[in-house]
Amino acid sequence: MTELTLAKALNTALHAAMAEDSRVLVMGEDVGRLGGVFRITEGLYDAFGPRRVRDMPLAESGIVGTAVGLALRGFRPVVEIQFDGFVFPAFDQIVNQVAGYRARTHGRTSLPMVIRVPFGGDIGAVEHHSESPEAYFMHTPGLHVLSCGSPHDAHWLLRQAIECPDPVILFEPKARYYVKGEVGPAPDLPMTAARTVRPGRDATLLAYGPTVRTCLDAAEAAAREGRDLEVIDLRALAPLDMAVIRASAARTRRVVVVHEARRTLGPGAEIAARLDEEMWGSLDAPVLRVAAWDVRYPPARVEHDYLPDAERVLDAVDRSFAY
């Protein structure tokens, strides 16, 4: 076990993957000498050189599009999108090309590539730097959509994503890049599995990325008042690990989904619909969502009025118990 920040855990994952497999490449904006604006690619340029750690022209569509070609040629590109809001110039490449390639070729050609996206708010940034666009990609068949909530998962999910034969988008909670945690010596779960980070009996909180901590805080506060909340880090948003979600829901009979993505058609909408379809009648309350409001990300000085926090989670738990 080593204690690392989430950022460093991603960085060591890239170092290890590149050292292990010469076909792993890193591509993006400012990923070379600078080491990325969040320093996730720090040291890679010196260790592996400019041919494998590539500062690309400033065009996200171009970066993802050429990564497709590299993957076709047998390389394993790991693309860094600098901030969440800048993934959209690459949206066509991701949705139509990256996600569709295997099906278009009747299963013959899969694209082993990773797109890393720092996401989420709470960093006091200007517009387009605090977005949570994961639902757009969950809605797109043909992609693995992952998010890490801890340094251990950041490290091992990225390693597993690089090894995956299919395209993976990894959403990294940028507000938690510099928080430390233990990173184990090996992965303890498959990439597609959810993780119960706090077992509990009375209600289930489903979270991922930045809201895992929010939910753990809420659970601690609830425990002081005698309520025992279970917290699950979903990790995989597409496909969702419904087995773990259902099992927890069956035990606690109350579910609250918490995310920074907006409420309408956010991940919580899909989870609520599935639980409704798959467990109709066996819960004690409807699945509740704690999410960002359905407005544009507001100016940073009021972002705390927009983002879910532990108080809003506890309020939802209270509402769940009121049924």
Added chain:
Amino acid sequence: MGADDPTRPVQLLTPDGRRVEDPRFAWRGGDTELVTMLRRMMLGRRLDTEGAALQRHGELGLWPPLRGQEGYQAGIAAVIEPADMVFATYREQALALAMGVGVADLLALWRGAGMSRWDSEATRVAPFSIIIGSHPLHAVGYAMGVDLERFGDGPVPATLALYGDGASSQGDVNEALVFAAAQDAPVVFCCVNNQWAISEPVTSQSRVPLYQRAHGFGIPGIRVDGNDPLAGAAVIGWALDRARAGHPVLVEAYTYRMGAHTTSDDPGRYRGDETSADWAAKDPIERLRRHLLDTGLVDDAWLRAMDAELDDFGADVRRTCRELDDTPIERAFDELIGEPGDYLRAERADCLDWLSTAPDEGDAA
């Protein structure tokens, strides 16, 4: 670069403040305009210095320094006309200031107290696009609209799109050039080549001088010394006139980002000091100041008065920043769309209800 080398930027004022001639471009302004340009550059620089300091003191979340890039901005301000329209970037705050965008509105964006608060219709300055390279297409469309409204053969207002050397790689920017040429839109592209896109040197974007790219699109391209306000005014003025006559043109303003990309950036990690020192010797303010002193258009008394004015302006910038009101979250609902629909209305009510009763909340707002 010899005198007849086309990659040599058009220059009318040398770094040591001497006037030189160019066979194609001439400075047509008078003495007052020269003094105004110096004043505007000094105000722009002071705004920049104050902005960076306010960020250090935690009053702003971020600041994108413009130091060294005052020259072409003052040049543009000298030749832009009231009916023209400018689509600029976050680096052109000296230009925005000169065109009448208020200090409070500029600072609100970086403080996280607002979005693009200024009136684009009145100031002729569109919101800065943070998604780099997205706005030249808007400029082309705007220019197409201007062209649609054309009546007779007279001149039309010009539309100006500024974007960086890094942004020049974006697909949208290249599409903008294709569209402008194909539609013969009355638009001026000003590619501001400050040699860097965060840590990436311009050579990461292009193997040819950026102005030369215009030719492939079927648009004239020309390179101007971006640190020379006179040349900036002359060349952009010529380009705007060409747009007014109905045709697109590209100008590459050749300059240098003297500071960090933003206050979050640490250029020591990717570039040495030598080039910056060379460029410091080409400072736009210093060259015009010298020229005006040499020609007697300003004197020490004028400079002292200007210093006092700058100090007042600086104090005003600091006060304005601290007095900025936050934009309460309900405005994110109210300003989203004309008809929000029932459930967004209900959500707004839930949000406000929550904020008025929540345990730790009810922010300063």
